[in-house]
Structures are given as structure tokens and as C-alpha cells.
Amino acid sequence: MQWRESGKAMANIGYRLLRARVSTVEAAGLVHSTAAISPSFETSLLPRTTVQQAVATGLAGAISYGLTATLQSSLEAIADRAIGGYQRSEHLRRAAVLAADVTAFGMALSVRKVLRQHDDEGIWRAAARTASFRVATGAAAGAVAVSVDGAVDTVRGRHDSGTVNLPVVLTTGAAAATALHLARSRRLLDTATDTDQYGIPVRNASLVQPLQAIAVGTGVSLLLYGLSRVEDAVASGVGAAVGWALPGLSPAAKAIGHGVALGGLALGIERAIAIATAATERAGSAIEPAYRSRPTSASVSGGPRSKIDWSTIGREGRRFVNMTLSAGDIEEVTGEPATDPIRVFVGYESAPSPNSRAYLAMQELERFGAFDRPYIVVYSATGSGYVNYVASESVELMTGGDVAGVCVQYSVRPSFLSLDRVGTAWESTLALLTALAWRIRSMPEADQPKVLLFGESLGSQAALDVFEKEGTAGFDILDIDRALFLGTPYASKWRRDWLHNPEEIDPAGMVVEVQSAKEFEDLPAELSQAARVVLLTHGNDPIPKFGPILTIQRPYWLSDEYPRPDGVPEGMRWFPLFSFVLVGLDLLNADDVTPGVFDAYAHDYRKDIPEIVRLSYGFDVEPATMERIERALRQRELEWAERRIVAEKLDNAEQQIRATLADWGVDHTVLPNVVAPVKATEPDPYRAPTEHDLNPSLR
Numbered sequence: 001m002q003w004r005e006s007g008k009a010m011a012n013i014g015y016r017l018l019r020a021r022v023s024t025v026e027a028a029g030l031v032h033s034t035a036a037i038s039p040s041f042e043t044s045l046l047p048r049t050t051v052q053q054a055v056a057t058g059l060a061g062a063i064s065y066g067l068t069a070t071l072q073s074s075l076e077a078i079a080d081r082a083i084g085g086y087q088r089s090e091h092l093r094r095a096a097v098l099a100a101d102v103t104a105f106g107m108a109l110s111v112r113k114v115l116r117q118h119d120d121e122g123i124w125r126a127a128a129r130t131a132s133f134r135v136a137t138g139a140a141a142g143a144v145a146v147s148v149d150g151a152v153d154t155v156r157g158r159h160d161s162g163t164v165n166l167p168v169v170l171t172t173g174a175a176a177a178t179a180l181h182l183a184r185s186r187r188l189l190d191t192a193t194d195t196d197q198y199g200i201p202v203r204n205a206s207l208v209q210p211l212q213a214i215a216v217g218t219g220v221s222l223l224l225y226g227l228s229r230v231e232d233a234v235a236s237g238v239g240a241a242v243g244w245a246l247p248g249l250s251p252a253a254k255a256i257g258h259g260v261a262l263g264g265l266a267l268g269i270e271r272a273i274a275i276a277t278a279a280t281e282r283a284g285s286a287i288e289p290a291y292r293s294r295p296t297s298a299s300v301s302g303g304p305r306s307k308i309d310w311s312t313i314g315r316e317g318r319r320f321v322n323m324t325l326s327a328g329d330i331e332e333v334t335g336e337p338a339t340d341p342i343r344v345f346v347g348y349e350s351a352p353s354p355n356s357r358a359y360l361a362m363q364e365l366e367r368f369g370a371f372d373r374p375y376i377v378v379y380s381a382t383g384s385g386y387v388n389y390v391a392s393e394s395v396e397l398m399t400g401g402d403v404a405g406v407c408v409q410y411s412v413r414p415s416f417l418s419l420d421r422v423g424t425a426w427e428s429t430l431a432l433l434t435a436l437a438w439r440i441r442s443m444p445e446a447d448q449p450k451v452l453l454f455g456e457s458l459g460s461q462a463a464l465d466v467f468e469k470e471g472t473a474g475f476d477i478l479d480i481d482r483a484l485f486l487g488t489p490y491a492s493k494w495r496r497d498w499l500h501n502p503e504e505i506d507p508a509g510m511v512v513e514v515q516s517a518k519e520f521e522d523l524p525a526e527l528s529q530a531a532r533v534v535l536l537t538h539g540n541d542p543i544p545k546f547g548p549i550l551t552i553q554r555p556y557w558l559s560d561e562y563p564r565p566d567g568v569p570e571g572m573r574w575f576p577l578f579s580f581v582l583v584g585l586d587l588l589n590a591d592d593v594t595p596g597v598f599d600a601y602a603h604d605y606r607k608d609i610p611e612i613v614r615l616s617y618g619f620d621v622e623p624a625t626m627e628r629i630e631r632a633l634r635q636r637e638l639e640w641a642e643r644r645i646v647a648e649k650l651d652n653a654e655q656q657i658r659a660t661l662a663d664w665g666v667d668h669t670v671l672p673n674v675v676a677p678v679k680a681t682e683p684d685p686y687r688a689p690t691e692h693d694l695n696p697s698l699r
Contacts, residue, residue, distance in 0.1 A: 024097065024145050025076065027169045029069035031176065032141035033061035036578070038180035043571040044582040045540045046589045046602055058223070059581045068138035075100040075142060094150055101143035108136035117554060120500075130552040130576040148172055234261040291318040299368045300324050300343040307367065308360060313347035314412050316385035320345050323640060325393060330401045333632045334625055341396040342368045342404035348385070348412050354424060357408045358431035362439065370404035371443065376436065377452045379407040380429055380459035383418030388456050388486070389640070390598075390609045390633050395452075397629045398619040404449075408432050415458040415489075416587070422491075425462030433466065433478045440479060452617055453483035457543060457603070460485035460535075464494040471498075471505040472533065483533045484616040486605045490547035495535065506533075515539055515566055516600060517611035534616040539565030541603050542586035550580040567601075596638030598630075606637075 022030065040060035041053070048056065079096035111132040115125055148168055235257030242256050294310050295303045300321040302310045313321070321343050330338035344364040351357040370376055377395055379387045387407050395403055410425040411418040418425075433451075440448050453475075455463040464485060467474030475483065488495050498505040505511075512527060513535040514520045520528060537544050545555065554574040556562050564570070590603035598607040605612075610630050614621050621629070 022169060024142070025069050025072045027145035027148070028072040028138070028142040029065040030169050031145050031172055032068040032138060033065035034172075035141065035176035035180060036060045036064040039575050039578045040582075042573060042575065042578070042582060043569045044579075044586050045542050045545070045568065045572070046586045048582075048585055048589070052585050052588060056581055056585055060578055063577055063581075064137075064141075067134055068141050071104075071135060071138040072101075072142040072145070075104055075139065094146055098143055098146045098150075101139045101146060105136050105139040105143065108132040108139065112136065121553075123549075123552070126549075126553040133576050144172060144176075145169065231261050234264075291315075291322045293322075295321050295324065297321075297324055297326065297340060299340050301345045301364055305367060306364065308346060308350055308364060312349040313345050314349065314385050314409060316381065316387070316412075317345040317347045317407075317409060319389075320385075320387050320392070320407065323389060323393075323636075325396045325401065327401055330397055333397055333628050334400065335628075336400055338401040341399075341401040342370050342373065343392075344368065344370070344404070344406040345387075346408045348409040350409075354408075354410070354427040355431050357428055358435055361406050361408050361432055362435050365404060365406060368404065370406070371439065371449060373402055373404045374449055375399055375403040375452055376449050377403060377405045377454055378429070378432060378436070378463075379405055380425070380453070380455035380463035381407050381409060382457045382459050383411045383413050383415035383421065385409040385412060388454075388605075388609065389637060390606045391454055391456070391484075391486075391613060393633055393636065394610045394613040394629065395454075395617070397632070398614060398617075398621050406432070410462065418458060419491075422458070422462060422465070425458070426465050429463050430466045433480070437477075437479045450481040451479055453480050454485075455483075455488075456486040456605070458489060460488035461492040461495075464488060464492050468494050468497070472508060472510050475510075475533065481532070482617050484612065485533075485535050486609075487537060487541050487543050487603050488535055489543050490545055495544075511535070513537055517608045517615060520612060520615050528615075531616070534612065536605060536608060536612055538600065538602060538605070539567030540601065541567075542583050542590050543603055546580075546583045546587060548580070550574075550583060551577050595641035596634045598634055606633075 037057055037060065040057040076097050079093065079100040082100075083092055083096045109132070112129055115129040115132070117126065117129065237257070238260045239257035297303050298305045300306070301308045302313060302318070302321045310318075324343045325341060327338040327340045330341075342365070344361055346357045346361045346364070348357075351360050365371065365376070375395075377392075379392065381387050385407070387405075392405055395405065408428045408431075410428045411421040413421075433453075436451055440451065453463055455461075463483070466478075470477060490496070494505075498511060499513075502511070509527070509530050510532040512520070512523065512531045512533075514523070515536070515538055517536075520531075520534065523531075539557070545557065549555070557565055557568055558572060558574045558579075586602075592602070593599070593604045593606070598604075600607040610626065610633060613619070614626065
């Protein structure tokens with residue numbers, strides 16, 4: 001009986017779905033959102049996981065649905081006004097709406113053709129061209145929805161004003177998605193790749209992917225339909241309440257309801273971001289089990305001679321100073337006499353402002369004798385405070401430890417959550433570089449150390465944007481000898497200005513951007529010898545490419561007029577709005593690394609770092625020594641990763657043991673890696689006294 005009732009319920013649901021109808025506005029949005037499934041499967045810089053692909057598909061569908069539904073609603077309002085009102089015959093209204101869709105489609109295509117992309121075009125031109133593209137695709141979806149509405153009504157022999165059968169809408173969108181996907185498969189056949197980014201052999205294309213696109217597209221469309229119904233219900237409820245409470249606002253009540261519903265969604269997103277930010281800040285300040293002990297070196301922050309509070313330098317600061325090489329470590333690798341390197345790290349919580357943190361850094365440098373070293377390296381860290389271990393250790397190994405490294409932290413969050421700290425970041429960098437320049441200028445010229453600058457990811461942006469107004473002249477103003485930047489974000493205005501106008505920003509030709517150390521070595525001698533500022537940027541690193549301009553303008557690295565950088569897939573194409581989403585998802589996979597396995601891929605620069613450090617900073621190191629250095633760097637990274645994992649697992653085990661014993665009412669102490677014998681917190685009244693209890697001398 002239960003199975004029979006369940007079967008009836010399912011049949012009833014299926015029957016209702018088959019008979020469900022949606023407005024032509026919703027139908028246009030659903031057709032477009034389903035058809036947009038194919039572009040969401042487009043090749044991007046990096047492979048996507050199944051979950052990430054689902055996110056891409058969902059976002060593509062949501063964007064298409066929202067824009068098209070809004071456009072179709074506007075066009076229908078225009079059509080109604082043109083024919084004198086909504087109460088005219090359904091045939092006349094349908095014809096007017098279809099005419100509005102076709103007219104909008106034709107006009108948008110004409111505008112797009114007139115505004116073809118060219119070099120150095122303004123942002124408004126690009127925005128107008130992209131808007132015309134969205135109008136054209138949205139109007140086409142609207143025309144399809146209206147035409148399907150008419151065809152279905154003709155077949156049924158009855159007319160339902162402005163509504164379309166839901167299964168017919170989904171089938172139409174799925175057919176469009178299939179056609180677009182087959183066209184994509186044929187295009188991939190013309191590329192030189194054997195497989196697409198998901199490992200599917202593109203020379204043996206089948207219906208597997210189109211069927212997958214249909215299934216995902218239909219599911220996303222149904223989800224969007226459900227969400228739109230929920231949002232509309234909330235908006236209607238709020239609108240009714242507004243109309244009842246404030247009759248004068250009745251004409252705008254529904255709009256107010258939509259505003260409240262969307263505002264609630266925005267507030268929820270904002271709170272979620274705030275919670276995530278707070279959690280990452282706690283993690284960034286946490287003391288890891290592997291780095292609880294202060295360093296014993298007298299030449300690093302947190303050590304015996306340091307005046308910086310150990311509890312304020314954060315997780316990355318404790319890693320940075322604890323992982324410092326000793327003179328013995330360096331000698332073991334290079335076979336040459338060495339000295340203990342200096343490492344200074346000022347945490348974000350060590351002082352309240354950029355200037356005060358720079359002051360602390362200068363005090364530490366003076367205290368450790370940094371100005372007696374031939375090199376001082378300023379490390380501009382990522383958002384979390386991370387300084388690339390491979391880079392810092394490469395410098396120390398190649399200089400025999402006769403170097404001082406300094407970093408002033410500007411955030412404890414990951415880079416993507418530290419974008420609001422970019423101003424603080426470059427203020428900190430500028431304050432430190434200015435203080436260093438004045439201090440070094442006070443020294444005899446023969447004794448002055450060279451200042452080297454290093455930045456990675458958001459740290460590159462923070463350091464480069466210090467010189468936004470001066471171009472390369474800023475490096476001379478602050479007496480910076482050489483600089484190296486890895487994976488500089490698109491948001492760096494200095495880098496964008498240099499790419500667009502290199503003659504103005506760099507009249508002396510001292511800046512080069514390469515994709516590998518090998519490319520730098522292969523540069524003409526006059527270029528490599530003049531290079532004082534080196535940008536290392538992988539072709540498939542999404543961080544230097546991800547920016548809002550991707551929503552409206554095809555980037556040069558996807559243009560047919562310029563050679564594609566190595567690593568950019570041949571099958572990758574630019575789509576308005578969608579490419580922004582896909583490259584944004586690439587950011588999630590840019591830092592997928594394995595400790596001890598160096599690669600030159602996406603945002604992983606470890607394989608190139610030792611050689612590019614040697615070349616860009618001008619260190620003279622023998623090839624045999626370089627081989628030993630690279631081998632030691634890989635081994636050290638693996639050892640530190642193992643140490644962190646082991647310490648974390650042991651700490652978790654210890655915490656579990658503590659919790660269990662606490663439940664038993666037992667007090668205890670814990671020796672390193674061993675739980676000590678326990679003792680009862682109170683005498684056990686149910687245990688007979690032993691000789692140990694009766695004889696104090698045995699206690």
C-alpha cells in the first residue's frame with residue numbers, strides 16, 4: 001500500500017510538471033540559461049574538477065537567466081505600450097513582442113559589428129559592444145520563447161495568454177545546448193590537442209558530453225526556476241505587506257519586495273564572507289605545533305636577541321624565522337665557509353600601523369648587524385604573510401648566508417581575502433624601503449649594502465605599486481639594486497601601465513617579463529644585462545590574467561593577432577562574462593602543489609626560482625653548486641612539510657587523549673610525543689590503600 005501511494009504521488013508530481021507553464025519572460029530566461037551550458041564547458045587555463053564545473057555551469061545559467069529575463073520583461077513592456085495595452089488580442093500581443101525581440105536582435109548585432117574590438121580602445125566602447133552581444137543573445141532567446149509559445153498554442157488549439165509549457169521550454173533550451181556543444185566539439189577537432197581539459201579524446205567526440213550538457217543544463221534550469229519562484233514568493237509577500245501598510249507605495253510594492261529579497265541575499269553573503277574572514281584571521285595567527293618553540297639563532301626575529309613579541313608574528317612569521325638556514329646547513333650544501341643569515345619578520349599584530357611596523361623592522365636590522373652584510377633583501381609577502389621558502393633559502397645558499405632578509409606583514413588572511421589591505425601593504429613596503437634608503441645613504445659608499453626586492457602574488461602588487469607614479473625611476477629613488485616579482489596579479493596598476501606603455505614607464509629598458517628562467521637566459525645579451533626588474537609570469541597562471549576587464553573585452557593573450565603565451569590552451573576562447581567566471585575558477589587550482597616536487601605550472605614557480613634568483617640578482621654560482629642547491633631545496637621543503645604534518649597529527653592525538661582522560665576525571669602531564677603516567681585528581685574511595693599510599697618514602 002505504501003509503495004502504491006508513493007507511486008501515485010510521484011505520478012502526480014510528474015503530471016503537474018508536464019502541465020506546468022511559465023511566463024514568456026521566464027521561458028526566455030530558461031531557454032538562454034540552458035543554452036549557456038555549452039560555453040560553461042569551454043576550455044580554460046587549468047582543468048576543473050566536477051564540483052568546479054558544476055559551479056561554472058550554475059553561474060553561467062544564473063547570469064544568462066537574470067539578464068535575459070530582465071531584457072525580455074523590458075521588451076514586452078515596450079511591445080504592450082506600442083499596441084496600446086496588455087488587453088489587446090493575444091495574437092497581436094505575441095506578434096508585437098516577437099517584433100520587439102527581432103528588432104532588438106538586429107540592432108544589437110549592428111552595434112556589435114560597428115564596435116569591433118581594436119587595440120587601445122576605451123573601456124566604454126568595450127562595454128557597449130558586450131552589452132550589445134548580451135542584448136542580441138537575450139533577444140534571440142526571447143524570440144525563440146515567443147515562437148515556441150505560438151507553436152504550442154497552435155498545436156493545442158487553445159491560447160494561454162503569455163505562458164509556455166515548461167517541458168517544452170526545457171527541451172528547446174537543451175536542443176540549443178546540444179547544438180552549441182557539437183559545434184564546440186568540431187572546433188576542438190581543429191586544434192592540435194589530443195584531449196580536452198577533461199581528458200576526453202576530442203578526435204573521438206561522441207554524444208557523452210552533449211548528453212552530460214543536457215542533463216546538467218536541465219537540472220540547473222529547474223533549480224533556477226525553483227529559486228526564482230521562492231524569490232518571487234518572498235517579493236510578493238513583502239510587496240503585499242507594503243501595499244497594506246503604505247497604500248501610497250502600492251505601485252512600487254512588488255519592486256520593493258524584490259529589493260528586500262535580494263537585499264536579504266546580499267546580507268547573507270556579506271555575513272558569510274565576514275565569518276570566513278574571521279576564521280582565516282584566527283588561523284593566520286594560530287601557533288602551529290611544529291613551531292611552538294622560539295628559534296635559538298641570535299640573528300632572527302623571535303630569537304634570544306629579538307625585541308619583537310613572539311606571539312605577534314603570526315603563523316607565517318613563525319615559519320619564516322624557524323626555517324632559517326644555519327651556517328652549517330649552508331656549508332653542507334655549498335662546501336664553502338658560511339655565516340648565519342639574518343631574518344627579520346614583523347607581524348601584522350606586532351605594531352599598530354605601517355610606519356610603526358617599519359620602525360620595528362629597522363630596529364631589528366640594526367640589532368642583528370644587517371647593515372654590515374653585502375645584501376639586504378626586502379620580501380613583500382603574500383596576503384597571509386607567506387614568504388616563498390625556496391626564494392629565501394636560494395638567496396641564503398647563494399650568498400653563503402652573508403645576507404639579511406626582512407619582511408613586514410600587512411595581513412594574516414589569504415591573498416583573495418586581503419584585497420582590502422593592498423593600501424596597507426604598499427604603505428608598509430614604502431615605509432620600510434624609505435627607511436632603508438635613508439639609513440644606507442648615511443653610510444660610506446664602499447660599505448653600503450645592496451637592496452634587493454622580492455615579491456610574489458599579492459606581495460608583487462604591493463611592492464610594484466609603490467612605484468606607480470615614478471615608473472622605473474622609483475627604483476633609483478629608493479636605491480633598489482635589483483628586483484624579482486613572481487605571478488604579479490592583474491590588479492597591479494604598475495604592471496598594466498608598463499605593458500600598455502613600456503617606453504614611458506621604463507625608458508631605460510630595465511624591465512623584462514619572462515615565462516621561465518630559460519627564457520631569461522635566451523634573451524639577447526643587451527636585454528639581460530640591462531634587466532634590473534624581472535617579472536616571472538607563467539602563461540597559464542590565472543592570477544596575472546584575472547581581472548574585471550575579462551567580462552567585456554577579449555584579452556591580448558586570447559587574440560588571433562598575437563602569439564599565445566606558452567601554457568594558454570589553443571582551444572581556449574573568450575566569451576563575454578563567462579570567461580571571467582571560468583578564469584576565476586582557475587584561481588582555485590593555481591596553487592595545487594606537492595611538497596618537494598618542484599614544477600613550473602600555473603602559480604607554482606618553485607622549479608624556476610633558484611635559477612631566476614641567480615640570474616635576476618646577479619649571483620655568481622657554479623653549475624655544480626646550483627645542482628646541489630636545487631636538490632637541497634627540494635629535500636628541505638619535503639622535510640619541513642613532513643615535520644608539520646607529524647607535529648599536527650601528534651598534537652591532535654594528544655588533544656584526544658587529554659579529552660578522554662578529562663572525561664575520566666584524571667589529571668596528567670604530557671612529555672614530548674609521550675603521554676606521561678597519570679595520577680588521580682582525588683583519592684578513590686573504592687580502592688584499597690596500597691603500600692605506595694601508606695609509605696611516604698615511596699611517593
